[in-house]
Amino acid sequence: MRRKSILLLTALMLMLSIFLAACGGKDKANTNEKGKDTDKQGENASAPKDGGTLVYALDSAPKGLFNINFEKDTVDHEVVDFFDDDLIKYDDQLKAQPNIASWETKDNKVNEFHNS
Numbered sequence: 744m745r746r747k748s749i750l751l752l753t754a755l756m757l758m759l760s761i762f763l764a765a766c767g768g769k770d771k772a773n774t775n776e777k778g779k780d781t782d783k784q785g786e787n788a789s790a791p792k793d794g795g796t797l798v799y800a801l802d803s804a805p806k807g808l809f810n811i812n813f814e815k816d817t818v819d820h821e822v823v824d825f826f827d828d829d830l831i832k833y834d835d836q837l838k839a840q841p842n843i844a845s846w847e848t849k850d851n852k853v854n855e856f857h858n859s
Contacts, residue, residue, distance in 0.1 A: 799825075830856060 807819035811827055814820050830844040844856045 801818050801821065803818055805819045805822050806815040807813045807823075809819070809823055811823055814823060828843050830842060831839045831846070832842045834840050844858060846854045846856045848854045
């Protein structure tokens with residue numbers, strides 16, 4: 744009986760400490776060192792910026808020549824995906840949709856592509 748009460752008391756103290764830890768303190772993740780709120784709302788918060796550096800991690804070193812025809816593994820494919828977009832994409836019904844180019848055709852044999 745005594746062991747059961749000690750276990751119950753320990754579980755109660757653990758639950759109380761978790762509850763108090765969740766309720767304590769303010770969230771300071773969106774403040775700078777002066778205490779001002781840096782979480783912007785509006786146009787500047789979501790606008791893309793030109794320039795900068797992209798840092799991307801790979802599992803291993805690429806082995807190919809960065810050409811879709813000479814890809815040797817998945818890592819090569821990941822690198823090529825950054826700069827090699829398809830002219831068209833296909834929807835769920837496998838119908839061609841414009842991606843980076845639109846096209847015109849008169850006989851469905853010869854296509855004339857234009858920049859989108």
